[in-house]
Amino acid sequence: MTPGVNAIAQEIFGLHMTIFWICVVIGALVLGFMVFLIIKYRKKEGVDPADFDDNPKLELTWTILFAVILVGMAIPATTTMIKAYDDEEGDINILITGHQWKWQYEYMEDEVSFFSNLLTSLDARNNIAPKTENYLLEVDEPLVIPVNKRVRFLITANDVIHSWWVPDFAVKQDAIPGFINTAWTYVDEPGVYRGQCTELCGVYHGYMPIVVKAVSDSEYKDFIQGKRDLKAQQALLTEKLWETDELFAIGEEVYLKNCVACHQVNGAGIPPVFPALAGSEIVMNDKGRQVEILMEGVQGAAMQSYAEQLTEVEIAAVITYTRKAWGNDAGGDGEIVVPKEILDYKNNKL
């Protein structure tokens, strides 16, 4: 087990090692005694077995002995538990939302929010490309937190139950729809800490890692500022005049990152669970419905709403891409979607 990078993780590690060694000693004694019995009391000619069948004093003694050992374990466990359970507000509060199959991080004070997706390529997963050191433990956008600050996590989920686990912080907290659980950490050392979702959450449960980057305070401020600038820039982009090729290129990138897991690189999907986009009537000829699906998701299916996860530009681009790719433009109306249309959709809904 990892010793962890902060006081509470190290204390839990210490507790684990204490209990572990107690168990090893008990186990060794029991198994050792068993081996002794097996050798010593093997059936021999002329030696009759004893015929006692109880010894109340002895039985009482070991029952009390067990109880004493357990109390000895319960005391440190209780103190550690009380320390780990502390839901005072943090210097920084981050809302973590589990989605099938990615994490969303929202910095409550700074109104900055983004999604964190698995970075490992499909080729590496399918043994076509080589696997790197952080295979399946790498994301496109890690969660960034400052060192020497109390960071509180508010953890919830949007669809099914997930569980947010970073072993180095000794934080494992279920992300449950309709509930907000809390956990906290305090990191002394800058570094990159990795974890995974630990509650079965559907097909790609094994593919939604967690990466946390602990940085100095000034780096953290730069990071938040960068995120804010990006947000402003995106607002501008929505109003810009777009070329089809430009959208197509962005759309391809978005598609490869967000859509291929289900709909596949060639748009063929995995019917009947994940429908094909290539040759789909909606994708070819029903622009309005396609926008609606991306914005709202599909009830009762794995298709979720991307309204919050992607920017207007990205949604418009990925729709444009699917309408142009795989021969869909030839078979259908070939109309593109521009970011303004997505923005209008959002505004009309309000």
Next chain:
Amino acid sequence: MSAVIEGHHDDHHHGPAKGITRWLYTTNHKDIGSLYLWFSFIMLFIGGAMAMVIRAELFEPGSQIVSPEFYNQMVTNHGLIMVFGVIMPAFVGLANWLIPMQIGAPDMALPRLNNLSFWILPAAFGVLLATFFMEGGAPNFGWTFYAPLSTEYAPPTVTYFIFAVHIMGASSIMGSINVITTILNMRAPGMTLMKMPLFVWSWLITAYLLIAVMPVLAGAVTMMLMDIHFGTSFFKAGGGGDPVLFQHIFWFFGHPEVYIMILPAFGIVSHIIETFSRKPIFGYDSMVYAIASIALLSFVVWAHHMFTVGMPIAGELFFMYSTMLIAIPTGVKVFNWLSTMFKGSLTFETPMLFAIAFVALFTIGGLSGLMLAIAPADFQYHDTYFVVAHFHYVLVPGALFSIIAAVYYWLPKWTGYMYDEFMGKTHFWLSFVSVNLTFFPMHFVGLAGMPRRIPDYAMQFADYNMIVSVGAFLFGLSQLLFLYVVLKAIIYGKKATGQVWEGAKGLEWTLDSPPAYHTFETPPNLEAGEAKG
């Protein structure tokens, strides 16, 4: 008048019917026991094949032989089949064979119910396995089927799954009623409760557990059904429901269920150890009290499966303490078994080897269970391979080994033929080595941080996983040897005596091997003493 009496008299001496109807219509506890055991044996190979697929997929990092979707179906159905289709039916089969013979009764109290509770079981598993060939695929949400993954986000086949679980539950409840009725009403004169063999005791308590919790499981799946088809929101956060409620209900069933799968094993192992130690069981009374207290405690520990759902600290501490308490009666049992061996005259036939391995490896599983009870440390263990290692240690070298030991121990009695001792021992040693090769490294890979139920893993877990897979393949193959040993005994085995084992005590050993189709039509009289066994 005299003709009626004649007819009645003839009735008592008829043997089994001929052909398939013997098995379909049978109300004979021995036949039904065999049916249960063979059913469980077949399911062992089906569930085992799924485990082989899982281990092949995890042999190396990267996608190997199946898709993540199919992998989840394998994980789910492996668990469901092993729990409901292998361990539980095997114990019910043993109960059918042994309880009447051990208490000196002619049959189970409710023979027709007995027939029904067996024959709906293949139907339930037929429904479950059929989902593999339906649109959307088999259940893929884990054997614990947490909502809303198993409701709003489940494949359409979940309805068949719910139906199958209902039938399994009905089968278990009927079986339990039968066991309780038999034990309480049909003991031979003079067999007081505290003279009952420990296997009978363990089943009496297990049957009460089953009756208590199976309806809870039925309630849980019914709520799921309502959420899926009838617009309720028991577990739907969007409708004001509570996904955590599901876990509370499930584990209120689930934890007693865990003990349902181990208590009969305690009974079996006690018999085998005393027989091959040639010494009466040490601390019979405390054995009975230990089983009873484990059963009672099992109702107040359920949320230790849920330490990470965000319970208030009082809840965490309560469930931590209550769980730790279970270590006391469990420890008492282990020490009693060791004391039974102490100053005995031990021999090591195959059943004894499996029983000793049970005590040793169950102890390991028990100790890792104690570690898991420590709530703050559980934040690091929860849902990792450490948990997988723990429950496989108590279920495979625990429950399954006890069943294998029971088969070797009583097979000569049931069939009248002795198994091949050399092949039996070979089977033991292969199983013993490979079971540890499979499950021991899981402790390490879990502590290193590998979550459970993932179809692919990070590079640092690769070496251990390869060892685990090799162990699993070896263990799987070894069980084919078990099938061979059993078949060989039935077909070519040497005749066994009635006593079979030098040190065996108990009523079943006073019968011929194999016993007559109907036994103890006149109950033995135990007023003078003896019994247990």
